[in-house]
Amino acid sequence: MNVREWLFRKFLKNFGVVEKNSIYRSGQPGWIRRAIIYYFYPFKSVINLAWAPNTDCQDNDEKIFCTKRGIKYCSFLWGAGGPISKEEMLKAYELMIKLDKPIWVHCEGGKDRTGGLIAFWKKQQGYSFDNIFEDFEVHKYPAWRWIGLLFEE
Template identity: 30%
Template sequence: MTTWLNSLFVDHALLRIPWRNWGVVESGRLYRSNHPLPWQLAEAARRHGIRSVINLRGHRETCGSDALGREEAAKLGLVHADQPFESRGAPHKDRLLRLIQLYRSLPEPILIHCKSGADRTGLAAGVWHLIQGRDAATAAAELSLRHGHISAARTGILDAFFAAYAEAEARGLDFETWLATEYDENALRAGFRPQPVAAWFTDKVLRRE
């Protein structure tokens, strides 16, 4: 009971019952959502044949939603992997590389999720498009207001990440080469400026991780 109370009220899963924030990144291969409750994960597995889950929040020992999700994934026989990202920080190169490795090694279809399914999930969905050979504009479109992403806030640094690659793409550089040879997360962080009101809203009201 304590785990459920923590999930519903501390981790705000109560809000995720009516708001599923579901999305199809590539049918039959990759799907996205906010942090699923056990029956939501079971329904996704039944309807879409989900075989793997990538948790973009990482392992959180005191989070009820984390414990419930892991338990349900094990019950369903799903592969469960952790690859944490920040919603308001420049993506770390090593974490991006590991995400790509997970995409190429885990059984599909895969479900990716963070807490709200807006920012980190949008980043990971965009990376998926890029390693499939799609362009930066397609990747950046996964960071949308439809999924709750606010580009003017500190979470907009993720948009800046795709914009940085778009410049390299225009020079004919593929994503993985750019990531390995040119991407500079410190420069991205130093050059990004959020709008104060939007940053306050996402940080204090939405409490994005």
């Protein structure tokens, strides 16, 4: 990990490059950090895994930010402990395949929901478990339910 990647992860809410020019990940930053991420990594699509517009004002602000820039915005209302269902996980995975790249995937802290979905995506793409668990070491381990999904067929 280079200095820039380390700084971005520390100061931009667990930010990371999953696949260069294709998929980025983080927790949900405020408007200043979001603008910094967009400046350095101009994404075309967003997947928000912690959609809660009635209790989190950042969600509405983020959606407006995306709408003004023609960025596709998708959201899921998942808890940190795991997705609502395997079908919901597959919907999010399919979006990661179909949406215009680059995609920015995030939840509130960038660990559980984001880490779980990124790990699931990596498994489906043929990444090794070593690579997936190295990601967990960098961005922190998600809740056990997310890890368990990696071993389901």
